[in-house]
Amino acid sequence: MSASPAIPGLDEAPTQHPKLREWVKQVAALTTPDTVVWCDGSDAEWQRLTDELVAAGTLVRLNEDRKPNSFWARTDPSDVARVEERTFICSVDEADAGPTNNWMAPDEMKATMTELYRGCMRGRTMYVIPFCMGPLTAESPMFGVELTDSPYVVTSMRIMARMGSGVLDAMGTEADFVPALHSIGAPLEPGQTDVPWPCSQTKYISHFPETREIWSYGSGYGGNSLLGKKCYSLRIGSVMGRDEGWLAEHMLILRLTSPQGKVYHVTGAFPSACGKTNLAMLEPTIPGWKVETLGDDIAWMRFGEDGRLYAVNPEYGLFGVAPGTDYTTNPNAMRTIAKGNSLFTNVALTDDGDIWWEGMGEAPSHLTDWKGRDWTPDSGELSSHPNSRFCTPIKQCPILADSYDDPRGVPIDAILFGGRRASTIPLVSQSRDWAHGVFQGATLSSETTAAAVGQVGVVRRDPMAMLPFIGYNGADYFAHWIAMGKGADGSGDDSKLPKIFYVNWFRRGEDKRFLWPGFGENSRVLKWVVERLEGSAEAVETPVGFVPTPEALDTEGLDLDADDLAAALRVDPEEWRAELPLITEWFEKFGDKLPGVLWAELDALKARLNG
Ligand SMILES: Nc1nc2c(ncn2[C@@H]2O[C@H](COP(=O)(O)OP(=O)(O)OP(=O)(O)O)[C@@H](O)[C@H]2O)c(=O)[nH]1
Ligand SMILES: O=C([O-])CC(=O)C(=O)O
Numbered sequence: 001m002s003a004s005p006a007i008p009g010l011d012e013a014p015t016q017h018p019k020l021r022e023w024v025k026q027v028a029a030l031t032t033p034d035t036v037v038w039c040d041g042s043d044a045e046w047q048r049l050t051d052e053l054v055a056a057g058t059l060v061r062l063n064e065d066r067k068p069n070s071f072w073a074r075t076d077p078s079d080v081a082r083v084e085e086r087t088f089i090c091s092v093d094e095a096d097a098g099p100t101n102n103w104m105a106p107d108e109m110k111a112t113m114t115e116l117y118r119g120c121m122r123g124r125t126m127y128v129i130p131f132c133m134g135p136l137t138a139e140s141p142m143f144g145v146e147l148t149d150s151p152y153v154v155t156s157m158r159i160m161a162r163m164g165s166g167v168l169d170a171m172g173t174e175a176d177f178v179p180a181l182h183s184i185g186a187p188l189e190p191g192q193t194d195v196p197w198p199c200s201q202t203k204y205i206s207h208f209p210e211t212r213e214i215w216s217y218g219s220g221y222g223g224n225s226l227l228g229k230k231c232y233s234l235r236i237g238s239v240m241g242r243d244e245g246w247l248a249e250h251m252l253i254l255r256l257t258s259p260q261g262k263v264y265h266v267t268g269a270f271p272s273a274c275g276k277t278n279l280a281m282l283e284p285t286i287p288g289w290k291v292e293t294l295g296d297d298i299a300w301m302r303f304g305e306d307g308r309l310y311a312v313n314p315e316y317g318l319f320g321v322a323p324g325t326d327y328t329t330n331p332n333a334m335r336t337i338a339k340g341n342s343l344f345t346n347v348a349l350t351d352d353g354d355i356w357w358e359g360m361g362e363a364p365s366h367l368t369d370w371k372g373r374d375w376t377p378d379s380g381e382l383s384s385h386p387n388s389r390f391c392t393p394i395k396q397c398p399i400l401a402d403s404y405d406d407p408r409g410v411p412i413d414a415i416l417f418g419g420r421r422a423s424t425i426p427l428v429s430q431s432r433d434w435a436h437g438v439f440q441g442a443t444l445s446s447e448t449t450a451a452a453v454g455q456v457g458v459v460r461r462d463p464m465a466m467l468p469f470i471g472y473n474g475a476d477y478f479a480h481w482i483a484m485g486k487g488a489d490g491s492g493d494d495s496k497l498p499k500i501f502y503v504n505w506f507r508r509g510e511d512k513r514f515l516w517p518g519f520g521e522n523s524r525v526l527k528w529v530v531e532r533l534e535g536s537a538e539a540v541e542t543p544v545g546f547v548p549t550p551e552a553l554d555t556e557g558l559d560l561d562a563d564d565l566a567a568a569l570r571v572d573p574e575e576w577r578a579e580l581p582l583i584t585e586w587f588e589k590f591g592d593k594l595p596g597v598l599w600a601e602l603d604a605l606k607a608r609l610n611g
């Protein structure tokens with residue numbers, strides 16, 4: 001057999017890292033791209049790739065006066081969200097994937113996917129993207145390298161992660177990295193014309209927790225293809241956290257300053273499309289309070305030397321839900337995207353080359369919709385996909401906290417768990433203690449959203465908002481949370497740990513209206529939370545935790561019906577008794593592995609409800 005001809009670019013590796021060079025060679029030999037490009041992350045590279053994507057019809061350049069250096073992208077209508085059914089945790093032992101994940105044995109998955117990858121980059125370029133999740137100045141920077149045949153992924157990764165030459169240099173020749181292989185799974189035969197959004201009907205998003213590898217195939221959509229995000233920072237990250245004593249969570253991070261100048265840090269875990277980005281960038285409606293953003297989707301939390309829990313945002317950009325974002329709901333997101341340098345995917349295009357989506361003021365009389373068709377307000381369809389997204393540099397956020405780049409992170413005072421529930425769950429409740437807070441997180445429930453392919457609006461358990469992202473057995477994950485509550489030294493002293501609260505911005509009245517105005521008004525709930533930390537706010541002890549009295553919540557200047565507020569805060573024993581069998585059924589899924597502490601919490605809740 002003759003040696004296969006050299007692939008242009010393959011040997012131009014700007015690194016001597018032997019493992020990286022060898023891996024890139026192996027993948028190139030398997031996937032047979034026409035060329036290999038080592039990404040440097042430069043402006044020139046962005047310019048070249050976006051020009052190519054415009055020429056290919058994947059991107060449309062937006063009006064420079066409206067959105068400078070920004071682009072409109074439309075995906076294939078079948079490739080619009082995360083594919084949870086096609087997401088796999090391929091641990092050696094099936095029990096380590098647990099009852100909440102799809103599992104396949106690693107050998108079997110690798111054999112299946114190797115056949116899919118064989119020749120899959122034919123006619124395309126393979127890009128090598130060195131990236132780092134979290135600051136490069138960290139004691140042990142969290143490196144990854146993504147190989148992809150999608151230039152859209154390269155441009156998105158440049159916004160979402162620290163990437164390029166600086167990362168490769170920092171990796172030297174020895175650094176460990178997470179190898180993350182991605183292909184859209186759409187080889188081009190000679191003479192075949194490309195489509196604007198190539199992808200495959202066959203999709204696999206696979207994780208190998210023991211070897212810390214990611215293999216993704218068939219989808220170009222962000223959550224499936226930007227492998228530093230959900231795949232690395234949550235699924236593989238949660239496994240690293242279990243092994244090394246830290247937490248990788250689906251959480252926003254914000255810094256809150258009181259009128260007295262006291263600073264607090266809060267994280268919040270809400271399921272996909274349930275309000276993290278909005279809370280992270282909140283503009284308080286109460287005078288004197290200030291919110292600064294640290295992260296809108298992912299928090300890595302480790303113990304500091306002082307025994308407190310510190311959070312870092314591993315990401316570098318925002319990949320936010322577009323519909324509903326407006327100057328009235330999230331003005332800071334609007335100011336962030338107004339600076340340009342952004343990608344907009346599956347939103348609508350205005351006739352003057354700007355973007356529009358549902359919830360952004362009055363609809364223009366004509367648009368091009370996310371499927372590329374003419375749209376008018378009479379079309380009777382949404383102009384933008386409900387999971388359409390803006391992808392924008394976090395450094396453009398006007399309220400980014402100055403501690404954002406600090407590799408030590410920020411000390412967390414409070415953790416919020418929250419779901420989207422039309423009934424039952426009160427606006428806010430404080431957990432009784434850490435174990436009760438873990439119970440609140442472990443039983444978190446929420447209506448499904450368009451962020452994942454599947455039915456929308458169905459209530460499901462979404463523990464810690466991590467259901468699609470826990471990279472191992474959910475029962476072990478709960479045990480890890482309980483163990484973290486024993487403190488940095490394992491002594492059981494939880495006094496330095498954040499206090500845990502459970503929120504619900506989405507409770508509805510009988511007429512289906514939201515009872516609570518939400519958005520900027522959520523600052524009133526944050527104020528109550530920090531006053532609880534200070535011990536100064538009133539609360540009533542209910543069976544589900546401490547709930548504010550209507551007077552304890554600052555409603556100054558808020559035009560809210562007293563009955564609505566009472567209904568938002570209400571703990572209805574009947575509604576809660578209806579939850580009990582659902583929680584029991586949920587816990588039974590985990591069999592013997594479920595920590596006894598959680599069964600004890602359920603028993604205690606039952607006793608309080610029936611007492
Ligand atoms: N009623 C109400 N809706 C909200 C509130 N906060 C956010 N939303 C809506 O919830 C949707 C999703 O909000 P995001 O903040 O983007 O969700 P996220 O949690 O960051 O989502 P992912 O990026 O998918 O993880 C948007 O349509 C918002 O307009 C709120 O306080 N009240
Ligand atoms: O991963 C994505 O596609 C976007 C996201 O934040 C989520 O779904 O939670």
Ligand SMILES: [Mn+2]
Nearest residue numbers: 250272273297
């Ligand atoms: Mn998310």
